[in-house]
Amino acid sequence: MEIDTLGFLELNSIAKGIEAVDYMLKVAECQLISAKASCPGKYYIIISGRVDAVTQSIEEGTRIGGMHIVGKLIIPRIDPQVVRAINMTHVPDNARAIGAIEYYSAAGSIVAADFAVKAASVDLISLQLATGIAGKSFVVLTGDVDAVKAAVEAGVEGAKDEAMIINHIVLPNPRKELIDSLVF
Structure with missing residues (x-):
């Protein structure tokens, strides 16, 4: 199919x-x-x-x-990474930067993830939808610092009409312990 x-x-x-x-x-x-x-x-x-x-x-x-x-x-024309990342976690060996975008609804993170991966060369780490987080959702991605910044900006902008954003961040050179904590 x-x-x-x-x-x-x-x-x-x-x-x-x-x-x-x-x-x-x-x-x-x-x-x-x-x-x-x-x-x-x-x-x-x-x-x-x-x-x-x-x-x-x-x-x-x-x-x-x-x-x-x-x-x-x-x-x-959904990016295949988005489909694979739904409620799954993939942590790459070398995360140069991570970005996270958090929404009050599941739809916001789905839309943001698609815009983000289409805007820059990044990999989705996780797309968590509502379960166990009071109906909120979030997307976490990784790549080079500039790519993560561009992807997060594109995700926030792309989903602004779909859902209310809570917060977004970009962290350069994240600690390994933080990366490991993203595996649920």
Whole structure:
């Protein structure tokens, strides 16, 4: 299956989220990346696939979710790093700098991560979405100092209409202990 688009649906009902994901997967050929209950009592669905299939699935999930939908997102031409980094952690051997961007919603970090990796030569370390962090999310990336600065700026700017930012940082020459602490 060709994966070029990411779809994200957020509901305020766990039961309705479970129902929506079933209908979403039946209506079009998409890959389920994640579907789970999260803090604070929300349900997140992340799918990928061709743009037409993802669009059809998100529309169906929105129809099924009805008044329980609190957010949705479709990102065509998603960078493959973003899909791999969702709720996973990859720590490179030599982190010359790290950047972090933190949002009040999961959608903010997904959008910011895509803008960041498209703007500069950086690697995503982690993209943490809502679970165990009170519904917030954050993205952590690494690369050369200038690339990390450019990527963080692009991520913040690119997601400004999607979600409320909490904070962002760039740290040159991070200590190894800090890098090791990013592995969850």
